[in-house]
Amino acid sequence: MADVEVFEIDDDFDPLEDVGFDGDSQDDDVRPDTDYQIPIPDADKSVVPEKRELEPNERIARLLKGMPGQGPRLLHAIDLAREEVDASELAAALDSAFPREVGVYGSSQVVRLLEEAGALSVRVERVDLEQGESLDGCSETNIACVCEGEAVETEAKDACGKTTEQIDVCADASCADGADVSESGPAYRVPAPEAVRWYKATPEGLAVLEARGGMSAVRAALLEEPRYLALFKRILEMTSAEGGASMKELDAAVNTDPLCAEPRRFCGYFLGKLERLGAVRFEGSWVAAPLGREALASDLFTE
Amino acid sequence: MTIENDFAAVLKGRISTYGLLSRLFRVEVDQELYDTLRTMKFPSNTGEDDVDAGYAMIFDYLEQPHQDVLTELAIDYVRAFIGSGNDGYSAAYPYESVYTSPKRLMMQDARDEVLVLYRAAGIEKKDSWKEGEDHIALELEFEKILAQRALDAFEENDEERCYALLLQQRNFLEDHLLSWYPMMAEDMKKFPRTAFYQGLGVLTSGYLRSDLDFLNDVLGEGADQEAPHDGASEKLACAETDCAEGGE
Numbered sequence: 001m002a003d004v005e006v007f008e009i010d011d012d013f014d015p016l017e018d019v020g021f022d023g024d025s026q027d028d029d030v031r032p033d034t035d036y037q038i039p040i041p042d043a044d045k046s047v048v049p050e051k052r053e054l055e056p057n058e059r060i061a062r063l064l065k066g067m068p069g070q071g072p073r074l075l076h077a078i079d080l081a082r083e084e085v086d087a088s089e090l091a092a093a094l095d096s097a098f099p100r101e102v103g104v105y106g107s108s109q110v111v112r113l114l115e116e117a118g119a120l121s122v123r124v125e126r127v128d129l130e131q132g133e134s135l136d137g138c139s140e141t142n143i144a145c146v147c148e149g150e151a152v153e154t155e156a157k158d159a160c161g162k163t164t165e166q167i168d169v170c171a172d173a174s175c176a177d178g179a180d181v182s183e184s185g186p187a188y189r190v191p192a193p194e195a196v197r198w199y200k201a202t203p204e205g206l207a208v209l210e211a212r213g214g215m216s217a218v219r220a221a222l223l224e225e226p227r228y229l230a231l232f233k234r235i236l237e238m239t240s241a242e243g244g245a246s247m248k249e250l251d252a253a254v255n256t257d258p259l260c261a262e263p264r265r266f267c268g269y270f271l272g273k274l275e276r277l278g279a280v281r282f283e284g285s286w287v288a289a290p291l292g293r294e295a296l297a298s299d300l301f302t303e
Numbered sequence: 304m305t306i307e308n309d310f311a312a313v314l315k316g317r318i319s320t321y322g323l324l325s326r327l328f329r330v331e332v333d334q335e336l337y338d339t340l341r342t343m344k345f346p347s348n349t350g351e352d353d354v355d356a357g358y359a360m361i362f363d364y365l366e367q368p369h370q371d372v373l374t375e376l377a378i379d380y381v382r383a384f385i386g387s388g389n390d391g392y393s394a395a396y397p398y399e400s401v402y403t404s405p406k407r408l409m410m411q412d413a414r415d416e417v418l419v420l421y422r423a424a425g426i427e428k429k430d431s432w433k434e435g436e437d438h439i440a441l442e443l444e445f446e447k448i449l450a451q452r453a454l455d456a457f458e459e460n461d462e463e464r465c466y467a468l469l470l471q472q473r474n475f476l477e478d479h480l481l482s483w484y485p486m487m488a489e490d491m492k493k494f495p496r497t498a499f500y501q502g503l504g505v506l507t508s509g510y511l512r513s514d515l516d517f518l519n520d521v522l523g524e525g526a527d528q529e530a531p532h533d534g535a536s537e538k539l540a541c542a543e544t545d546c547a548e549g550g551e
Contacts, residue, residue, distance in 0.1 A: 087370055108371035124368045188344035195368035 056118025056204040072278030075213035087197040119205030244287035321447035329440035357506020364499040383495035395490035399437035402483040473518040
């Protein structure tokens with residue numbers, strides 16, 4: 001109470017008087033336009049780098065780094081596409097090479113990712129599956145069209161000498177713009193035959209494959225830790241045996257080795273490295289991949 | 304071709320179109336449907352801009368080379384109709400209740416209303432259907448069933464019943480499908496990324512409008528909203544001429 005008696009309370013004080021804000025205004029939501037902006041501290045030091053389109057080799061490296069567990073599969077897909085191969089064959093070959101793949105990426109997605117990264121180039125070709133002839137260039141739009149009630153029912157030949165069944169998949173002269181062919185009444189369009197995608201490894205993709213996918217990559221990676229060569233060899237020998245080796249067997253063979261004592265290492269460390277290099281893979285049990293067998297047969301472990 | 308044949312052909316076309324739209328909304332595209340779509344004839348000048356645009360978008364999508372197209376479409380189906388959020392604004396939810404209830408909830412009044420109509424028409428959903436009955440696939444299929452019944456009645460020369468069924472279709476179209484689908488159509492411009500499902504949104508929008516025009520033409524602008532009366536046959540017969548000329 002004493003405080004109240006000491007201080008004088010100014011009931012007329014308006015803290016917003018200086019900024020000209022009228023709380024009773026009906027236009028509370030309407031703020032006056034002003035050029036004033038709160039200064040941003042050190043704005044001149046905040047420079048957003050210009051967006052740079054990545055080169056294919058950078059994109060490929062980023063893809064491999066982002067999917068470390070899929071490295072061998074990605075590289076194998078590039079290897080399969082050394083010669084031009086159609087998409088379905090490529091996906092089937094990849095499925096066959098990695099039959100127990102449990103990743104969320106199907107073979108088609110793997111191929112698509114490599115295409116986007118620039119490791120594979122694609123050529124799209126439309127093929128008349130029944131005739132076996134390419135229809136590229138048949139029309140600009142490749143839009144097939146038929147005249148209502150005519151093309152599908154008659155066997156008359158068009159100006160190109162093709163039967164109406166062929167007209168179904170190839171815009172002929174009467175379908176000038178590949179679309180409406182009938183002045184009165186609706187016209188119809190039928191999708192052209194499904195396109196075939198042909199994939200071929202790009203020079204950038206092959207360069208990455210050579211750098212990361214071959215024996216040289218295995219050799220370089222294993223020689224980074226030469227003291228563990230004996231353990232790598234032991235794992236490769238066990239996994240090369242008929243039926244491969246189970247994790248339990250590998251653990252028993254590696255974890256108790258004196259080489260693993262200091263620093264403490266476990267079998268998973270070595271196995272993981274070999275897996276990332278594509279030297280072993282899991283197919284119900286751990287088995288040596290062709291690259292692993294090649295490494296075992298080389299002079300890598302006898303040097 | 305006689306006027307009667309034309310009218311029957313139009314009714315058959317409506318059955319097919321409603322069946323196709325219903326199927327596309329119901330579940331993801333499978334191999335069988337995809338193969339069918341790839342051999343389907345897509346109309347390109349129906350006279351209804353949205354129908355043409357919708358067909359063109361779907362056609363263009365099918366024309367493009369795709370790898371693993373079924374997976375791509377399945378992903379987009381989820382993106383379009385299921386979404387990943389729980390705020391009620393993360394997808395084009397295909398339920399009338401969502402668009403007609405204040406809090407965008409499923410299983411609201413709209414579902415009860417259509418359920419009554421289905422039962423009045425002697426239709427029960429299959430046990431395998433676990434979603435709400437106001438799903439757009441079911442509403443479209445309901446229209447298809449009514450159209451099939453109308454065709455059957457027409458072929459049996461039961462014009463009064465045919466008129467009643469067409470009237471029922473128009474009322475359902477006005478009271479239900481067209482009262483909420485335009486809002487879903489707006490969402491279908493936002494959520495799907497493939498031209499296939501974006502085209503489906505546009506196509507459905509245009510088709511429902513054009514079908515309403517067709518039914519209005521057949522029934523007459525001022526047709527009674529209630530049961531058909533004595534003049535039903537005359538009205539139906541009178542409207543057939545327009546229908547035959549307009550076509551679908």
